[in-house]
Amino acid sequence: MMEVVLTVTAVILSLAAAGAIVRIAIGPSLLDRVLASDVLLAIIGATLCIDMAVNRHLNNLMLLVALSIIGFIGSVTVARFVADRREHPNES
Amino acid sequence: MNPEPSAVDTIIDTVSAVFMVVGAVMSLGAAIGLLRFPDLMSRMHAATKPQVLGLFLLLASVGLQLRTWWVWPVLFVAWIFQVLTVPVSAHMVGRAGYRTKHLHRELLTTDELEAVVQKAADKKTADRPDSGRQDPDKRAAHDDGPADDGAPA
Numbered sequence: 001m002m003e004v005v006l007t008v009t010a011v012i013l014s015l016a017a018a019g020a021i022v023r024i025a026i027g028p029s030l031l032d033r034v035l036a037s038d039v040l041l042a043i044i045g046a047t048l049c050i051d052m053a054v055n056r057h058l059n060n061l062m063l064l065v066a067l068s069i070i071g072f073i074g075s076v077t078v079a080r081f082v083a084d085r086r087e088h089p090n091e092s
Numbered sequence: 093m094n095p096e097p098s099a100v101d102t103i104i105d106t107v108s109a110v111f112m113v114v115g116a117v118m119s120l121g122a123a124i125g126l127l128r129f130p131d132l133m134s135r136m137h138a139a140t141k142p143q144v145l146g147l148f149l150l151l152a153s154v155g156l157q158l159r160t161w162w163v164w165p166v167l168f169v170a171w172i173f174q175v176l177t178v179p180v181s182a183h184m185v186g187r188a189g190y191r192t193k194h195l196h197r198e199l200l201t202t203d204e205l206e207a208v209v210q211k212a213a214d215k216k217t218a219d220r221p222d223s224g225r226q227d228p229d230k231r232a233a234h235d236d237g238p239a240d241d242g243a244p245a
Contacts, residue, residue: 019123049150
């Protein structure tokens with residue numbers, strides 16, 4: 001059963017990561033890209049969790065804790081220094 | 093009286109498998125929401141699903157699969173720190189998104205922040221003539237205001 005779960009979650013998370021990467025690529029604003037990179041970070045944490053659960057080890061646990069502690073610093077930093085440089089203010 | 097261990101194992105495996113699939117579907121829902129929602133605020137709504145509920149389900153499946161008790165506090169610490177730090181980044185992104193007008197006003201039902209922002213902008217424009225004149229009484233009266241606009245020309 002675990003092999004089936006691993007395959008299904010691998011397909012689902014690959015599609016989710018592809019969607020987040022598409023949103024990072026097409027933007028249209030910096031904050032959309034920051035938000036999509038946060039979602040990509042959450043997807044990476046989900047893959048670490050599924051790897052631990054299916055293979056029954058704890059190698060990624062400290063990485064996951066560190067990810068949840070310091071993962072917000074990047075988006076906070078970018079959101080602190082964002083500025084509005086658009087020509088048409090309602091395009092997003 | 094206990095059921096045999098293999099039955100318990102099957103039940104725990106099934107529950108953790110369901111948790112893993114639902115937690116992965118949360119990530120997929122966030123990606124679909126990122127691609128389809130019209131503006132930053134609604135995309136932020138979609139982005140919180142894998143960060144809170146998806147991580148909770150997957151950490152629970154890790155704890156169920158390992159079948160040890162000491163791992164649950166570590167997983168709880170990971171989830172608690174996620175719940176504590178995600179609102180900080182969401183607040184900063186939403187604040188910057190509102191200030192730089194990355195939102196569709198026609199989609200809002202109510203906007204309680206607009207009055208506050210308008211008041212702060214009015215206060216800033218009212219304070220601006222004082223900064224060139226260097227009137228000591230007025231500057232002392234405005235010392236309790238925001239400090240970021242006090243640069244004299």
